[in-house]
Amino acid sequence: MTPEARKFASEDAKHLLDNKLFKAAFTGVSEYLEAQALGCSPDDAAKAQRIVIAKQILAGIKREIERVVEDGVVAEIQLNEIEQKKKLFKFYR
Numbered sequence: 837m838t839p840e841a842r843k844f845a846s847e848d849a850k851h852l853l854d855n856k857l858f859k860a861a862f863t864g865v866s867e868y869l870e871a872q873a874l875g876c877s878p879d880d881a882a883k884a885q886r887i888v889i890a891k892q893i894l895a896g897i898k899r900e901i902e903r904v905v906e907d908g909v910v911a912e913i914q915l916n917e918i919e920q921k922k923k924l925f926k927f928y929r
Contacts, residue, residue, distance in 0.1 A: 839911040839918075846908015849901050865894060 837845070852858055873887045 839914045842911035843908050843915065846905050846911065849904040849908070853901060853905065862894070862898065866891075869894065 869887055869891050873884070873891075876884050876887060878884075
C-alpha cells in the first residue's frame with residue numbers, strides 16, 4: 837500500500853474511532869461480555885472460554901483499527917521525507 841493510501845486509511849480509521857455510534861456499540865458489546873462473564877457459572881468452562889475468546893476478538897478489532905491510525909502517522913512522516921528529498925534534489929540541480 838502506498839504512503840498516500842495508508843494516510844487515507846488512517847483518516848478513515850480515525851473517523852471510525854471517533855464515531856459516537858461506533859463507540860456506543862463497542863462499549864455495549866464490551867459491557868454485555870463483562871456481564872456474561874460475571875454471570876457465568878464457574879462450572880461452565882465452555883461458556884467461559886467463549887466469553888474470553890469474544891473479549892479477545894473485540895480487543896483485537898480495536899487494536900487493529902488503532903494500528904491503522906498509527907500506520908497513517910508513519911506514512912505521513914514518510915511522505916514528508918519524500919517531499920524534503922525532492923526539494924533538496926531540485927535545489928542541487
